[in-house]
Amino acid sequence: QFPRACVTAEGLGSAQCCPSPSALESDPCGARSGRGQCVDVRADARAHGPQYPYDGRDDRERWPRRFFTRACRCSGNFGGFDCGGCAHGFTGDACERRVPVVRRNVMQLSAEEKRFFVNALDQAKRTPHPDIVIATRRYAEILGPDNSTTQFQNISIYNLFVWTHYYSVSKTFLGAGQDSFGGVDFSHEGPGFLTWHRYHLLQLERDMQDMLGDPSFALPYWDFAIGGSECDICTDDLMGARSSFDISSISSNSIFSRWRVICESVEEYDTLGTICNSSESSPIRRNPAGNVARPMVQRLPEPQDVAACLELNAFDAPPFYSTSSDSFRNSIEGYSAPQGNYDPAVRSLHNLAHLFLNGTGGQTHLSPNDPIFVLLHTFTDAVFDEWLRRHAPDASVYPLENTPIGHNREFNMVPFWPPVTNAEMFVTAAENLGYSYEAEWPARPLTPTQIVTVAVVTALIAVAIIFAASTCVVRSRAYRTEGRQPLLGDQYQRYDDHNKTQSVV
Numbered sequence: 001q002f003p004r005a006c007v008t009a010e011g012l013g014s015a016q017c018c019p020s021p022s023a024l025e026s027d028p029c030g031a032r033s034g035r036g037q038c039v040d041v042r043a044d045a046r047a048h049g050p051q052y053p054y055d056g057r058d059d060r061e062r063w064p065r066r067f068f069t070r071a072c073r074c075s076g077n078f079g080g081f082d083c084g085g086c087a088h089g090f091t092g093d094a095c096e097r098r099v100p101v102v103r104r105n106v107m108q109l110s111a112e113e114k115r116f117f118v119n120a121l122d123q124a125k126r127t128p129h130p131d132i133v134i135a136t137r138r139y140a141e142i143l144g145p146d147n148s149t150t151q152f153q154n155i156s157i158y159n160l161f162v163w164t165h166y167y168s169v170s171k172t173f174l175g176a177g178q179d180s181f182g183g184v185d186f187s188h189e190g191p192g193f194l195t196w197h198r199y200h201l202l203q204l205e206r207d208m209q210d211m212l213g214d215p216s217f218a219l220p221y222w223d224f225a226i227g228g229s230e231c232d233i234c235t236d237d238l239m240g241a242r243s244s245f246d247i248s249s250i251s252s253n254s255i256f257s258r259w260r261v262i263c264e265s266v267e268e269y270d271t272l273g274t275i276c277n278s279s280e281s282s283p284i285r286r287n288p289a290g291n292v293a294r295p296m297v298q299r300l301p302e303p304q305d306v307a308a309c310l311e312l313n314a315f316d317a318p319p320f321y322s323t324s325s326d327s328f329r330n331s332i333e334g335y336s337a338p339q340g341n342y343d344p345a346v347r348s349l350h351n352l353a354h355l356f357l358n359g360t361g362g363q364t365h366l367s368p369n370d371p372i373f374v375l376l377h378t379f380t381d382a383v384f385d386e387w388l389r390r391h392a393p394d395a396s397v398y399p400l401e402n403t404p405i406g407h408n409r410e411f412n413m414v415p416f417w418p419p420v421t422n423a424e425m426f427v428t429a430a431e432n433l434g435y436s437y438e439a440e441w442p443a444r445p446l447t448p449t450q451i452v453t454v455a456v457v458t459a460l461i462a463v464a465i466i467f468a469a470s471t472c473v474v475r476s477r478a479y480r481t482e483g484r485q486p487l488l489g490d491q492y493q494r495y496d497d498h499n500k501t502q503s504v505v
């Protein structure tokens, strides 16, 4: 995905993408107005993990230098591919104003707010992106048969969101007649899972703010850690109820029943080496809790699963992959248990929520076609942000190298433009990215030390109460005064204040 202004034959030939902001005449990156500079793109060249065994076979290696080696780097609060806009969380002509973007629980929105959000998503599905176009061929074929008509297409704002996820998970084409290589994933099964999806959401949120002309527009989230087998957001006033005529379709009362998916022709992409384009095909398939062949994906994650994964101290752990244990990232992604142990049979938290949808939303190359994906991932990002707040990791906690290709700290996340690294997203959202969550978290489970402390204190209090009570009983027996007939067999200590003597009565 690149700006339309850059993907001319000359632009690709120069490998430079430094457009002038639309409001400024021939002023690349707004340099003369101090908004930014056209600079060389630095690309991570550090070692990556053994999962991807090739070199020079995939356009996504050292992203984005296969396509462009120079880009705008914006100063201060300026942002965008030409520095004509503002960084996330800022607005105004000089990007001088902070704008509060608060992501709320979708179930707590008013009926009006729910209607607004559903309509905004549908408008994004239908509105062509004003600036960005998508490649429909690999770089080797990007100039087309006549060697001058570059192979890019317009795409809607929401379908761009779907396309970027598909492009990040697509296989490496190895040539006609050869199987494409599927052991590569630039946005899952590694430390970059959380940072990649964070930027993925930020880009959609920003595109929708621009589309709506409202810089404070915020994506809501779906707290999917509610257990049970009910999809509480699968109602016609939200993401669409189940059709009464087909358990795997969306009710015709929901606008989402009229959506059509993109990126479905994987067979073609893998055998011909083409890339998903913006043509739409079939309806969204969704059958929550309906996968009877896999009972474990018929229930949603539990609140305590979120509490447990937030307690994991390590952000990630070698081999920084879907097989890692004691990794917060692998637990929230859902390849290891919420308590941290890796088990190939486990699917928890984010992965379980995807698989629970049992349809379009559970197929990695298609999943964002189901708009529930947005709400599922804003919640996943909210848990990520809560972990960052609680553990306050240093930037060096994010692995520098030897992670699966695309997941190193300084790797520019594929296929975003302008280039943005995993490191730039490994920060708390409110202080650095201009948005926050309105969320409550399950009570933190007590640590073993806290459990022992509570037990000792409780025991001490109990002893003190028993001691006080027994002393009280003794005292009350000794000093019980007139006004009460002694019971047969009662023995009292009488203390004669006057003569200072004590006797038994």
Ligand SMILES: O=C1C=c2cc(C(=O)O)[nH]c2=CC1=O
Pocket: 188, 334, 347, 351, 352, 354, 355, 361, 362, 363, 364, 365, 367, 368
């Ligand atoms: O869209 C996705 C679908 C997924 C399925 C799994 C799984 O664990 O089998 N994980 C997924 C992640 C996705 O993003």
Ligand SMILES: [Cu+2]
Pocket: 165, 187, 188, 197
């Ligand atoms: Cu995903």
